[in-house]
Amino acid sequence: MSERPDDPEWRLDERRARIDAIDEQIQSLLADRARTAQEIARVKEACGDTMFYRPERERQVLARVRARHQGPLPEEDVLRIFREIMGSCLALEQALTVAYFGPEGSFTEGALRKHFGGAVAALPQATIAEVFRAVTAKAADFGVVPVENSAEGIVNHTHDLLMRSPLVIVGEVVLRVHHQLLARAQGLDEITHVAAHPQALAQCRGWIERHLAHCEQVAVSNNAEAARRAASESHLAAVASREAAAHWGLPILAANIEDAPDNATRFFVIGRHAVGPSGQDKTSLLLTAPHTPGSLHALLEPFARRGISLLRIESRPAQRALWEYVFFVDIAGHEKDPVIEEALAELEQRGGVVRRLGSYPQAV
Numbered sequence: 001m002s003e004r005p006d007d008p009e010w011r012l013d014e015r016r017a018r019i020d021a022i023d024e025q026i027q028s029l030l031a032d033r034a035r036t037a038q039e040i041a042r043v044k045e046a047c048g049d050t051m052f053y054r055p056e057r058e059r060q061v062l063a064r065v066r067a068r069h070q071g072p073l074p075e076e077d078v079l080r081i082f083r084e085i086m087g088s089c090l091a092l093e094q095a096l097t098v099a100y101f102g103p104e105g106s107f108t109e110g111a112l113r114k115h116f117g118g119a120v121a122a123l124p125q126a127t128i129a130e131v132f133r134a135v136t137a138k139a140a141d142f143g144v145v146p147v148e149n150s151a152e153g154i155v156n157h158t159h160d161l162l163m164r165s166p167l168v169i170v171g172e173v174v175l176r177v178h179h180q181l182l183a184r185a186q187g188l189d190e191i192t193h194v195a196a197h198p199q200a201l202a203q204c205r206g207w208i209e210r211h212l213a214h215c216e217q218v219a220v221s222n223n224a225e226a227a228r229r230a231a232s233e234s235h236l237a238a239v240a241s242r243e244a245a246a247h248w249g250l251p252i253l254a255a256n257i258e259d260a261p262d263n264a265t266r267f268f269v270i271g272r273h274a275v276g277p278s279g280q281d282k283t284s285l286l287l288t289a290p291h292t293p294g295s296l297h298a299l300l301e302p303f304a305r306r307g308i309s310l311l312r313i314e315s316r317p318a319q320r321a322l323w324e325y326v327f328f329v330d331i332a333g334h335e336k337d338p339v340i341e342e343a344l345a346e347l348e349q350r351g352g353v354v355r356r357l358g359s360y361p362q363a364v
């Protein structure tokens, strides 16, 4: 090895030695952190706590990481690394099983990994109803289901299940969604059919009209299923994710074909136990109002009067004749916040609250 500081080889070796020393520190700090998490598990055990996973605390850890962040790595990457560190520490305390709307490679699996990291066992389910069932039956600790898409609106099935389920919402995940056109065909003119979930077809409507106007559109139950078919049917293209392309070894004929560049999907994490306040929470409610003038106004007024922000309102047909309408309402704050307690008590007295669906940390 040369000794001269102006020699490129010397400069490379010198910096690699620095990286080796930094890695040694990172590794030793990781081990320290993991041992501390194990101590926390023993404290929780001593208090008779059996649910070691604390979404509200994890939200606070990630919020601190974001507040400290100064680059040069992208903030998203640093958050993902800390997400993985927490997931591995939690796995030392407790192995979690999380059911999700599959199959493998679906966007919902992407949301699960973004929220829980790689250390949890992920159980793909064929339907959203089966995700609810797995968590209710304790075959899984948590479940991840899609809720709404910024382009196409709400996922009706999830809302109808939330209406009937005893489970609570314990978290939300927001995922940027990109769609790829996957096919074995050499060019677009060889394609005769384009397959995807109806929502994905709708999100790429403009692109498909411009480039695949000659194709028959095939609605399938999910995009991963479309990719599976594209792997064996050479004239069929699938609209699906990069993960699905990798899973099936399918070439990407056109990348990011979604019409809206800020296309995003929101997911709920559902569980059996309520989550404590993190300081940055949302509360989801199922409300009802009679079919009379001003009833919706009366329903929302107790929130407005107390300065509680309304984040989302969706109406769904009531599934019991008694209710004319049901409304899915998201408000800012935790149900244990005194003002929200008050507003809910007032509404509950008037019969406006069908169910509290849960308070949970806002997506990071």
Ligand SMILES: C=C(O[C@@H]1C=C(C(=O)O)C=C[C@H]1O)C(=O)O
Pocket: 036, 037, 040, 052, 053, 054, 055, 057, 058, 061, 085, 086, 087, 089, 090, 093
């Ligand atoms: C260590 C804890 O347990 C789990 C692991 C966490 C972590 O690694 O930071 C945070 C919350 C919990 O899900 C804790 O409750 O603080």
